[in-house]
Amino acid sequence: MARHSRHGAGARRRPAAVIVGMMGAGKTRLGKEMSQMLGIGFEDADQQIEDEIGMSIPKYFARHGEAAFRDVERRVVADTLVSFDGIYALGGGAPMTPAVREALHDYAAHGGRVIYLLADPAEAMERARRGGGRPMLDGDADARWMALYEKRDPIYRKVANVIVRTHGMTPKAAARKMIDMTNEGIVHVDGAGIEPYDVRIGEGALNHLPDVLGERPVRVALIHTQSVQRHSDRARAILRKAGYQVSDIMIPDAEAGKTVQVADGIWQRLGNEGFTRSDAIVGLGGGACTDLAGFVAATWMRGVRYVNCPTSLLAMVDASTGGKTGVNTPQGKNLVGSFYTPAGVLADLRTLTSLPNDIFIEGLGEVAKSGFIRDPEILTILEDHADELRAFDGETFLDSPLKPVVAELIERTVRVKAHHVSADLKEAGLREFLNYGHTFGHAIEQLEHFRWRHGNAVAVGMVYAAELSNLTGHLDRPTVEYTYDLLERLGLPTSWNGADFDEVLALMHRDKKARGNTLRFVGLEEIGRPFHLDDPDPQAVRKAFERVRQQA
Ligand SMILES: NC(=O)c1ccc[n+]([C@@H]2O[C@H](COP(=O)([O-])OP(=O)(O)OC[C@H]3O[C@@H](n4cnc5c(N)ncnc54)[C@H](O)[C@@H]3O)[C@@H](O)[C@H]2O)c1
Numbered sequence: 001m002a003r004h005s006r007h008g009a010g011a012r013r014r015p016a017a018v019i020v021g022m023m024g025a026g027k028t029r030l031g032k033e034m035s036q037m038l039g040i041g042f043e044d045a046d047q048q049i050e051d052e053i054g055m056s057i058p059k060y061f062a063r064h065g066e067a068a069f070r071d072v073e074r075r076v077v078a079d080t081l082v083s084f085d086g087i088y089a090l091g092g093g094a095p096m097t098p099a100v101r102e103a104l105h106d107y108a109a110h111g112g113r114v115i116y117l118l119a120d121p122a123e124a125m126e127r128a129r130r131g132g133g134r135p136m137l138d139g140d141a142d143a144r145w146m147a148l149y150e151k152r153d154p155i156y157r158k159v160a161n162v163i164v165r166t167h168g169m170t171p172k173a174a175a176r177k178m179i180d181m182t183n184e185g186i187v188h189v190d191g192a193g194i195e196p197y198d199v200r201i202g203e204g205a206l207n208h209l210p211d212v213l214g215e216r217p218v219r220v221a222l223i224h225t226q227s228v229q230r231h232s233d234r235a236r237a238i239l240r241k242a243g244y245q246v247s248d249i250m251i252p253d254a255e256a257g258k259t260v261q262v263a264d265g266i267w268q269r270l271g272n273e274g275f276t277r278s279d280a281i282v283g284l285g286g287g288a289c290t291d292l293a294g295f296v297a298a299t300w301m302r303g304v305r306y307v308n309c310p311t312s313l314l315a316m317v318d319a320s321t322g323g324k325t326g327v328n329t330p331q332g333k334n335l336v337g338s339f340y341t342p343a344g345v346l347a348d349l350r351t352l353t354s355l356p357n358d359i360f361i362e363g364l365g366e367v368a369k370s371g372f373i374r375d376p377e378i379l380t381i382l383e384d385h386a387d388e389l390r391a392f393d394g395e396t397f398l399d400s401p402l403k404p405v406v407a408e409l410i411e412r413t414v415r416v417k418a419h420h421v422s423a424d425l426k427e428a429g430l431r432e433f434l435n436y437g438h439t440f441g442h443a444i445e446q447l448e449h450f451r452w453r454h455g456n457a458v459a460v461g462m463v464y465a466a467e468l469s470n471l472t473g474h475l476d477r478p479t480v481e482y483t484y485d486l487l488e489r490l491g492l493p494t495s496w497n498g499a500d501f502d503e504v505l506a507l508m509h510r511d512k513k514a515r516g517n518t519l520r521f522v523g524l525e526e527i528g529r530p531f532h533l534d535d536p537d538p539q540a541v542r543k544a545f546e547r548v549r550q551q552a
């Protein structure tokens, strides 16, 4: 809906949202409420059909039968999906027609939002009974409603990309929730060896937890740090309300939590509390926490379902997606771990309200990386909004003009990540480009005993990679200067002077991209064109280090 787009609206009109769900779920009532809140139009498919056939639906059913009715419905829905731009409520049975499902699939594939409105069955049955005039409920209305629900629920879940539960909510609160959830960005991650999943970015994204976890888990381990207690309290309440037994597990902050000792403590707890293979893990926090939670999920009973709820910008744009899980060892960053993909990623923008300014800025390092390796539009947005981004204030963020800018940056960066991960989950080639700036960056983190934050280290690492690309004859000088300039404008570091070259070199040899005694880097030929820089001239490797150090 009010999404920030630098490219303007598409030429074809399409609904801002389509609502599906059972009779009595409140599709018309809440759809109207949404349309009023948003100041856009509302259409109800049943009303459109009655207008077209010139009689009530029950009368048409009695005269011509269900098949004739579904045929009219199919035509009306297909037309409206390409010609109307308000909120559109469908009749309860519409998605049961294959052609309607196809039209909805096409609509969703082009960015449309299909909301499955999931009301409490007792409330919905009561409303459906009260409303009357429903030929599908003739006879024992409640029994017929339940039978239809069992048939239709799996179909609604298939066609919808947003599921909203409204149990016990006022119409206004329910409509607000629907708007928030419809405004989400969704990035789909798929590919060889990947059980497909979605990354959801928006205010209130944590509300999806029960739908992503599904019905199989009885117990859920909620792994988080103290710094995000406010958000983990909210997640716990959502999980408990949905009926899960929640084990709250608090781990040490930042890299101190990303160790095999912390993982071991959690394995013991899961064992003592009887966690089985069908139970699940939720990781809620910065990238260190989601890396650790994913590692525990990958290893507990050789793999259980897990959901990442990133709370820092860096974790939202990078760490939470793609399935790299792991811990650090005294010898280096992320040396032990596994590729193990989450069942879903819920990047709730509300969690950014407590994020300190310096940690937000750190996250911009990985955002810029994605701009350099694939999506130059990210760099343009960063340039255009550098001052506002640098002044990020969590307390005012949600009501500020920065919110849509940050939402777009997150979505674009996650798309870059998804592109690489989908094609190459286990990092055999293309995915290595996501490591731009990391060979040097990880060495800094290690040599600074993790007092340097990851995104800051990657920023210096990108300067190093740009200098090395230039020294080896691949990248022009203006692009190297642009790298310094942009990162500095964002408040990111561009130089480092914390150790000797030999110490850095030894660590770069331990980088996971290295093969035998051969150093391997990700270089840049121009913005958007990374390449594998294998075994570069040792003089250039040293000289690039001196250039980065000289600036300090
Ligand atoms: N798996 C991957 O693909 C991948 C990708 C990028 C980075 N990483 C890893 O992610 C880590 C870096 O992530 P990070 O920058 O989020 O670091 P982090 O997890 O250390 O978080 C930074 C700090 O911010 C705090 N914090 C996070 N969210 C907060 C919030 N909403 N409110 C208040 N405080 C909050 C944390 O407690 C921590 O103190 C590194 O370990 C890095 O190796 C992994």
Ligand SMILES: O=C(O)C(=O)C[C@@H](O)[C@H](O)[C@H](O)COP(=O)(O)O
Binding pocket: 318, 322, 324, 333, 334, 366, 427, 431, 432, 434, 435, 438, 512
């Ligand atoms: O997802 C990837 O692949 C990346 O390389 C993303 C990096 O930004 C991230 O820092 C990752 O944790 C680095 O992994 P590593 O394999 O170099 O330890």
